[in-house]
Amino acid sequence: MFRPAFLLLLTFLLFSPAFAELPEAKGDILLTITGKIRHTNQQERAVFDLQLLESLEQLEVITQNPWFAGSNSYYGPLGRALIKAVGADPNSRMRVTSLNGFMAEIPVSDFLKYDVILALKKNDTYLRIRDRGPIFTIYPFDQHPHLNTEMHYNRSVWQVNTIEFY
Amino acid sequence: MIKTKCLNQTRVWLLPTLAVVFLLTALTLLFILQSREQEIQSAERDDILWAVYQLDRENLKLNSLLNRYRYKQNSKIWKEARLRFEILYSRITVLRHGQYNNLIEIKERTHNLSLQSFKIIDLMDELFTATNASSPEKLTKLLQLSQQLNRVTEELVTSLKSISSQINTGKRQELRQLYHYLLIIIILLILTMSLIIYLLVRKMSEARQAQHQAQLMASELETAVKKAEAASQAKSDFLATISHEIRTPMNGVLGMSELLFETPLNSEQKKYTHAISNSASALMRLLNELMDISKLEAGRLVLDYRKTQLAPLLREVIGFFSAGLNQKPVTLSLELAPEADAVYNTDPGRLRQVLLNLLGNALKFTEQGKVTLKIKLTPEGLFFEVEDTGVGIDEAVQQKMFELFTQADASISRRYGGTGLGLAISKRIIEQMGGNIRVRSRLNEGSSFYFTLPIQPCRP
Numbered sequence: 001m002f003r004p005a006f007l008l009l010l011t012f013l014l015f016s017p018a019f020a021e022l023p024e025a026k027g028d029i030l031l032t033i034t035g036k037i038r039h040t041n042q043q044e045r046a047v048f049d050l051q052l053l054e055s056l057e058q059l060e061v062i063t064q065n066p067w068f069a070g071s072n073s074y075y076g077p078l079g080r081a082l083i084k085a086v087g088a089d090p091n092s093r094m095r096v097t098s099l100n101g102f103m104a105e106i107p108v109s110d111f112l113k114y115d116v117i118l119a120l121k122k123n124d125t126y127l128r129i130r131d132r133g134p135i136f137t138i139y140p141f142d143q144h145p146h147l148n149t150e151m152h153y154n155r156s157v158w159q160v161n162t163i164e165f166y
Numbered sequence: 167m168i169k170t171k172c173l174n175q176t177r178v179w180l181l182p183t184l185a186v187v188f189l190l191t192a193l194t195l196l197f198i199l200q201s202r203e204q205e206i207q208s209a210e211r212d213d214i215l216w217a218v219y220q221l222d223r224e225n226l227k228l229n230s231l232l233n234r235y236r237y238k239q240n241s242k243i244w245k246e247a248r249l250r251f252e253i254l255y256s257r258i259t260v261l262r263h264g265q266y267n268n269l270i271e272i273k274e275r276t277h278n279l280s281l282q283s284f285k286i287i288d289l290m291d292e293l294f295t296a297t298n299a300s301s302p303e304k305l306t307k308l309l310q311l312s313q314q315l316n317r318v319t320e321e322l323v324t325s326l327k328s329i330s331s332q333i334n335t336g337k338r339q340e341l342r343q344l345y346h347y348l349l350i351i352i353i354l355l356i357l358t359m360s361l362i363i364y365l366l367v368r369k370m371s372e373a374r375q376a377q378h379q380a381q382l383m384a385s386e387l388e389t390a391v392k393k394a395e396a397a398s399q400a401k402s403d404f405l406a407t408i409s410h411e412i413r414t415p416m417n418g419v420l421g422m423s424e425l426l427f428e429t430p431l432n433s434e435q436k437k438y439t440h441a442i443s444n445s446a447s448a449l450m451r452l453l454n455e456l457m458d459i460s461k462l463e464a465g466r467l468v469l470d471y472r473k474t475q476l477a478p479l480l481r482e483v484i485g486f487f488s489a490g491l492n493q494k495p496v497t498l499s500l501e502l503a504p505e506a507d508a509v510y511n512t513d514p515g516r517l518r519q520v521l522l523n524l525l526g527n528a529l530k531f532t533e534q535g536k537v538t539l540k541i542k543l544t545p546e547g548l549f550f551e552v553e554d555t556g557v558g559i560d561e562a563v564q565q566k567m568f569e570l571f572t573q574a575d576a577s578i579s580r581r582y583g584g585t586g587l588g589l590a591i592s593k594r595i596i597e598q599m600g601g602n603i604r605v606r607s608r609l610n611e612g613s614s615f616y617f618t619l620p621i622q623p624c625r626p
Contacts, residue, residue, distance in 0.1 A: 066213065100224060100253045129252035131259065153213075159253065 022085060025049040030134050031118075035095075035165035038087030046086045050120070050134075057081040059117050063142040066153060067132065074119035074138045079111030082118060088165045095166060096137065098159040099129065106137075106155045108165070114147070115140050118160065132158035181362050188355040195348045202341060214261070215326050221257040221283070222319035228254055229312040236305055244300050251294055258287050276329070279322045286315045399464065406460035409453045416453065419446045455587040458519075462594040469513040469598060473624060476548075477507050479514055480539065483521045487529060496529065497536040506543040508623030516595050517619075523588040524552040524615050532556035535612070544618065547601075551616040559607040567605065568593040 022041040027049035040046050056077035064071045083090070094106045110116060119136040120126060127133025136158045139147050231247040261280055290311050293304050423443040431439060461467045484500050491498060521539065528537040535555030542549045559567065568589050596603045600620045607613035 099249065100220070129249065130255035132256045159256065 022046055023052060023055070025052050027051060031160065032162045033082075033086050033165070034162065036089060036092055037165055039085065053077050053118070053120060053135075056085055059115055061115060061117050061119070061138050061140050061143075063138065063140055065138070065141055065156065067156075067158070068122070071142070073123050074117060074121070074136070075124070076117045076120040076135070076138075079116040079118060079137075083108060083111055086165075092165045095164040096155075096157045096160055097162045097164070098157050099161045100159060102157065102159075104155050104157045106157075110139075110155065114144060129159060135160035181358055181365070185355060185358045185362065188351050188358060192348060192351045192355060195344060195351065199341065199344055199348070202337075202344070212330075215323070215330055217257060217261060218319060218322050218326055221254065221261070222316070222323055224250060224254040224257055225312055225315050225319060229309065229316065232305060232309050232312060235300070236302075236309070239300070248294060251290065255287060255291060258284055276322060276325055279318055279325065282318045283315060283322065286311050286318065290315075402460040402463045405456055406464075409456045409460070413450070413453050413457075416446055416450050420450065452587075455591060458591050459587055462591065462598075467595070467598060469516060471511055471513055473509050474512055474514040474517075475509050476541070477502060479518060480521075480541070483518060483525065484539070486522065487525060491529075494529075494532075495534040496532050498525070498529065499536060499538050501538060501540040503540075503542045506541045506548060508543075510548065510621050511624055512619065512621055513599070516599070520592045520595055521550070521552075523592045527588065528552050528554035528556060528613070528615075531613075543623070547618045547620040547622065549616065549618045551614055553612065553614045555612040558609040558611050559605065559613055560609060561607075564605050564607060568603070 022039040024041050025047045029047045029049055030053065031048040033046040033048070034044065037046055054077070057080075058076060059078045060073055060075045062071060062073045088108060090108050090112055092108050094108060095103060096106055097103045117138050119138045120134065122131065122136070127136055137156050137160060139152050139156055141147050141152075228247060228250040231243060231250055235243045235247060262284065290308060293299055293308050293311070296304065298304065420443065423439055423446060426439045427436075427443075458467070480500055480502060484498060487498055525537065525539060532554045533556070537552070537554045537556075540549075540551040540553065593603050596617050596619070601617045603615060603617040605613060605615050
């Protein structure tokens with residue numbers, strides 16, 4: 001009775017590449033992921049320090065946005081890579097909270113459809129909290145002009161602290 | 167005249183032009199309204215208001231943390247306070263560098279307050295980054311600055327709110343004005359269109375009236391034609407009746423002149439009696455022809471079809487003329503094709519009448535030479551031709567020849583006599599028998615009248 005279940009779990013463990021172990025975060029925790037995720041590294045949660053975030057697939061997005069003058073280069077992990085790393089359901093939604101308690105809801109599909117990044121750097125400089133860092137959700141507005149709506153501005157959360165999948 | 171026409175022309179085009187102008191204006195207004203709707207400036211204004219409000223809030227949070235730290239010197243609280251300050255600092259960068267700089271109006275009116283807040287926060291930043299930032303005196307200073315900032319941000323929030331609502335009201339008023347114009351234009355457009363429709367309807371009803379009048383006229387014409395026809399019918403009837411009535415006494419005259427010949431007469435009396443008899447016969451022939459015509463006109467000519475042997479009929483016709491031939495050097499001959507000599511179902515009386523008429527004409531207009539009656543059988547029917555070597559007929563006259571009371575030439579009736587009815591009667595009889603008489607003639611060379619009756623020999 002026990003054995004088939006165990007075997008099933010084992011096969012699942014062996015053949016699901018998404019189940020790759022999430023490494024432990026050793027430095028200061030910048031981002032905490034909670035909710036419906038399959039990969040964790042601290043009890044029920046997945047926590048990321050700078051090193052761990054930079055180990056994910058990175059992308060540079062050059063775009064304008066309403067918060068900084070002119071066009072700037074933003075650099076950081078792809079939202080898609082983060083979703084893969086924590087093993088979240090593509091049909092779920094995210095509750096993204098910032099350091100000051102601001103919260104926005106973002107469907108995971110946004111991250112899959114567009115090259116949304118969790119920017120760590122702006123113009124090759126790490127974003128400090130006072131620069132609205134350390135993590136700034138950047139949509140590629142210039143590449144997809146139709147994203148220039150109030151709704152997507154609202155989803156561009158800065159000073160990201162936690163993400164909850166539900 | 168031309169001037170009024172020009173005026174009319176302008177009037178015709180005035181309304182559609184107006185309608186088009188109004189339509190274009192309405193479309194332009196709609197376009198402007200649409201572009202106004204899409205302006206996101208108001209959204210940006212909301213954002214800046216939100217940013218300032220957040221600044222105010224963050225400052226309050228910082229203030230409370232600093233107060234807590236004053237009472238309980240805990241490094242964790244201090245760390246949190248520093249984080250709060252960082253967040254607070256990030257808020258002013260929004261005000262400093264964001265695209266809100268586009269909103270010059272707002273920037274100018276809140277410039278001083280913004281500068282004050284920037285200055286206070288910069289001072290706080292200096293204190294936070296100093297070596298002994300958490301010392302009580304610096305803490306007191308920080309708290310003082312925080313309270314200052316509180317006053318400034320509160321003012322900033324309220325002034326921003328009032329500016330924003332002022333601008334909003336202005337924009338709304340502008341929009342309302344535009345909608346007002348749009349409404350007026352649409353009303354004008356509707357009025358113009360209604361006028362156009364009204365004019366169109368009027369035009370249509372006028373056209374209908376004209377058509378009605380035309381119809382009325384047509385029906386009047388029709389009644390007039392009917393009346394004329396009735397009058398003509400009455401004339402024909404009158405003619406027929408009169409001819410019939412005259413025929414009876416004429417028979418009396420003819421009979422009596424015959425009887426008169428039997429009595430002993432001297433030569434002078436004989437001459438007069440001859441004249442009476444001739445005149446009476448001529449009159450009788452005219453009467454008969456008139457009766458035929460009126461019957462044909464009224465469509466009352468009834469053909470009496472019966473089985474008829476062709477050859478005896480033709481011989482009889484030829485024989486009728488041979489007696490009077492001796493006076494002129496003219497030969498009269500009959501060419502009857504052998505296959506045509508048979509029994510036919512036709513009206514022998516009318517056929518005889520036609521042939522007598524045609525042969526009579528031919529002999530009348532032929533001074534010398536020959537007159538031939540030819541009969542052939544063709545697939546179309548029985549073909550008759552009367553050919554002569556007489557005076558011939560002018561082409562122009564050939565067309566009119568078959569009409570009533572028409573002779574080829576006015577002088578002809580004087581030279582040759584006759585009523586001019588014979589050909590017309592023959593034509594109609596032939597037509598009633600299903601044929602069609604035609605003529606082929608050249609002046610001074612002779613004529614040929616021919617027709618085909620659609621009949622075939624009866625099987626014995």
